[in-house]
Amino acid sequence: MRTAGNLTIIAVAALASGALAADAPKATYGFGSTPTDAELARFFSPLPDGRGLPPGSGSVLEGKSVYQQQCAACHGENLQGGSGGDRLIGGRGSLVNDDPKKPPVKTIESYWPYATTLFDYVKRAMPLTAPDSLTNDQVYAVTAYILEQAKIVPEDAIMNAQTLAKVQMPNRDGFVPDRRPERFPAAAQAPHQSLAIAPAAK
Ligand code: HEC
Numbered sequence: 042m043r044t045a046g047n048l049t050i051i052a053v054a055a056l057a058s059g060a061l062a063a064d065a066p067k068a069t070y071g072f073g074s075t076p077t078d079a080e081l082a083r084f085f086s087p088l089p090d091g092r093g094l095p096p097g098s099g100s101v102l103e104g105k106s107v108y109q110q111q112c113a114a115c116h117g118e119n120l121q122g123g124s125g126g127d128r129l130i131g132g133r134g135s136l137v138n139d140d141p142k143k144p145p146v147k148t149i150e151s152y153w154p155y156a157t158t159l160f161d162y163v164k165r166a167m168p169l170t171a172p173d174s175l176t177n178d179q180v181y182a183v184t185a186y187i188l189e190q191a192k193i194v195p196e197d198a199i200m201n202a203q204t205l206a207k208v209q210m211p212n213r214d215g216f217v218p219d220r221r222p223e224r225f226p227a228a229a230q231a232p233h234q235s236l237a238i239a240p241a242a243k
Contacts, residue, residue: 089155091206098201099182101194107183111168111175120190126169130191133211150191154216156208159184160200181205 076084087093099107109118115126122128132146145151149159164180166172175183185200194200194208 087157087161089157089206091157091202094157094160094202094205095177096202097177097181098199099178099180099185100199101182101185101189101196103178104182104184104186104189104200107175107179108186111179112183115169120187129187136212136215148191149187150193150211152212152215154210154213156184156188156193156205156210159187160205 085093085095108116108120112126115124116129117123117126120129121131128146128148130148130150132148132151135143135151136145136147138145153159160180163183164173164175164177168174181200184205185194185198188194188200188208189196189198193211198204
């Protein structure tokens with residue numbers, strides 16, 4: 042009895058000081074490597090309200106030149122799709138209609154609810170053959186150009202972390218909220234933390 046009691050006290054003390062966590066051997070799986078600080082610094086994950094967007098900016102005009110050099114070959118001169126790449130603009134209002142002969146045209150303009158997703162997607166995934174090769178300024182610029190061609194922002198728009206987050210996408214309210222109860226913790230202030238999704242409480 043006495044021993045068990047003492048053990049309990051030691052365990053509680055160790056937990057409180059964090060000693061247990063520090064001393065425990067780290068689980069490894071025999072592959073991958075620990076990311077360096079420089080690698081972690083390049084990680085970003087923008088949220089719809091703009092948190093997590095990196096610094097930088099770009100204009101519609103700059104974006105036009107990025108688009109023509111890096112995107113038009115696949116997405117078409119007029120962003121209407123073509124050799125391999127999706128159509129990027131148009132189709133506004135086509136998603137909901139009662140005519141089976143008129144299929145919905147899903148594009149950034151007609152479908153995407155948040156403009157920040159465009160930055161995120163292009164930065165990570167495009168150009169298809171060289172993802173993550175564009176600078177943040179180039180991605181902001183080509184984002185500005187696509188949004189301008191979609192008639193969502195004016196010709197003189199400059200996109201950066203603040204202005205992009207303020208862009209109201211045409212289909213912003215076209216999604217039905219999920220009424221099921223939220224099982225994840227509310228998004229924390231830091232974008233990195235908000236991605237740490239805890240297991241659902243039993
Ligand atoms: C080599 C061809 C190619 C090039 C170059 C290219 N893309 Fe793409 N892009 C694609 C393909 C293929 C997809 C569809 C990928 C998928 O669904 O997984 C795509 C998808 C996209 C989408 C998502 C469209 C949607 O509605 O889902 C965006 C946005 C996009 N590209 C932007 C760009 C931008 C901006 C550039 C230039 C910086 C670019 N792409 C260059 C081939 C290309």
